Amino acid sequence: MPQxxxxxxxxxxxxxxxxxxTGGRTDPVGDAxxxxxxxxxxxxxPLTRAEAAKFSPEHxxxxxxxxxPGTVADVAADxxxxxxxxxxxxxxxxxxxMITVLPRRAPxxxxxxxxxxxxxDGLRAL
Amino acid sequence: xxxxxxxxxxxxxxxxxxKILVAGGFGVGKTTLVSTISEIRPLRTEExxxxxxxxxxxxxxxxxxxxxxxxxDFGRITMGTRLALYLFGxxxxxxxxxxxxxxxxGALGAVILADTRRLIDCFPSVDYFERRQLPFxxxxxxxxxxxxxxxxxxxIALDLEPTVPTMLCDARQRSSVKHVLVTLVExxxxxxxxxxxxxxxxxxxxxxxxxPAAPAxxxxxxxxxxxxxxxxxxxxxx
Numbered sequence: 191m192p193q194x195x196x197x198x199x200x201x202x203x204x205x206x207x208x209x210x211x212t213g214g215r216t217d218p219v220g221d222a223x224x225x226x227x228x229x230x231x232x233x234x235x236p237l238t239r240a241e242a243a244k245f246s247p248e249h250x251x252x253x254x255x256x257x258x259p260g261t262v263a264d265v266a267a268d269x270x271x272x273x274x275x276x277x278x279x280x281x282x283x284x285x286x287x288m289i290t291v292l293p294r295r296a297p298x299x300x301x302x303x304x305x306x307x308x309x310x311d312g313l314r315a316l
Numbered sequence: 317x318x319x320x321x322x323x324x325x326x327x328x329x330x331x332x333x334x335k336i337l338v339a340g341g342f343g344v345g346k347t348t349l350v351s352t353i354s355e356i357r358p359l360r361t362e363e364x365x366x367x368x369x370x371x372x373x374x375x376x377x378x379x380x381x382x383x384x385x386x387x388x389d390f391g392r393i394t395m396g397t398r399l400a401l402y403l404f405g406x407x408x409x410x411x412x413x414x415x416x417x418x419x420x421x422g423a424l425g426a427v428i429l430a431d432t433r434r435l436i437d438c439f440p441s442v443d444y445f446e447r448r449q450l451p452f453x454x455x456x457x458x459x460x461x462x463x464x465x466x467x468x469x470x471x472i473a474l475d476l477e478p479t480v481p482t483m484l485c486d487a488r489q490r491s492s493v494k495h496v497l498v499t500l501v502e503x504x505x506x507x508x509x510x511x512x513x514x515x516x517x518x519x520x521x522x523x524x525x526x527x528p529a530a531p532a533x534x535x536x537x538x539x540x541x542x543x544x545x546x547x548x549x550x551x552x553x554x
Contacts, residue, residue: 267357
C-alpha cells in the first residue's frame with residue numbers, strides 16, 4: 191500500500207461546519223439540562239433499518255452509543271463532535287423520547303458523604 | 317419505543333460520576349496533570365472568537381475566522397463499576413469564562429494549578445471559585461528553574477482563606493497528582509461539617525440533569541445560585 195502524505199478521514203477535520211449538523215441551531219430544544227456528566231441512555235433497543243431512516247447519521251450514531259448508558263462527555267468524545275453540537279443533537283433525541291437522562295441520585299446527605307468517602311478510598315488506592 | 321423512563325429512586329449500584337475542575341493560567345500544566353492521573357480523551361468545543369480575542373489570538377492569515385475548535389482536557393478515573401471521577405481542564409483563556417459556568421455546575425470541587433513565575437494568572441480562578449463557593453485547593457506546579465516558594469508563601473500571596481489547602485506538586489508525577497486530588501476530596505468532606513447538606517453542593521454534583529418529561533427549571537438550579545442565569549443561557553453563549 192502506498193503511503194500518501196496527506197490527511198484522510200477524521201484527521202482531515204470536519205468537512206461540514208459543526209453547527210451545520212444541527213441545522214444551524216445552537217440551543218438545545220426542550221427543558222432538559224444536559225450537564226457534561228449527565229448520564230444518558232437509549233430508551234429502547236437498537237433501531238431497525240426502517241426506523242433508522244428517520245434519523246440523521248449523527249443522531250443514529252448517538253443513539254447507538256447510548257445503548258450503553260454513559261455521560262454526555264464520554265458520548266461527545268466518542269462521536270468526535272464539539273460538545274455544543276452534541277448537546278443540541280442529544281436534546282433532539284430526548285425530545286423524541288429516544289434517549290433519557292438517568293435520574294440523579296436522591297439528595298440524601300448521608301449517602302453523599304458515603305459516596306465521597308468511597309471516592310476518597312478509590313483515589314488513595316490508585 | 318418511547319416509553320417514559322422510570323422516575324423512581326436510583327438503585328444503589330447506579331453509576332455515579334463526579335466532576336472535578338482543573339483550572340489555572342495558560343500553560344501551567346493542566347493538560348499534564350489530567351493526563352498523568354487519568355485516561356485522557358479529546359473533547360472538542362467549537363467556540364466563537366470574540367472581539368476580546370483580538371490581540372490575544374494570533375489571527376494573522378486567518379482574517380475572517382470567526383470560530384475556533386478548542387480541545388478541552390477531559391480525563392476519567394474509573395473506580396469499580398459505579399463510581400467515576402471526571403476531570404475537566406477549564407480553558408485557560410479569559411474569553412472562555414462562560415464555559416466555566418457550565419463546567420462548574422454541580423462540580424465537586426476544583427484544583428487551581430499555579431506557577432510561581434506567573435502567580436497572577438491564577439487570581440481569576442481563585443476569585444471565581446470563591447464567588448461560587450466551590451471548594452478548591454491550590455497546587456503549585458513546581459517547574460524546573462522557577463523560584464522556589466513554599467505553599468504558605470503562595471497562600472499569603474494569593475490571600476487565601478486559612479482553610480484552603482495549598483501544596484506544591486509535580487503535575488508529571490502520578491503520586492503527586494493523586495495527593496492533590498485526595499487533598500481536594502478531603503477538603504470537600506471537611507467543608508461540609510457533620511457530613512451534612514453541603515457535602516455535595518447540590519444533588520447535581522452527581523451527574524444531574526432534569527428529566528425531559530418533568531417540568532424542569534433550568535433557570536433555577538439549586539446550586540450555584542449565582543450561576544443560575546448564566547447556566548441556563550449557556551447554550552446560546554456560542
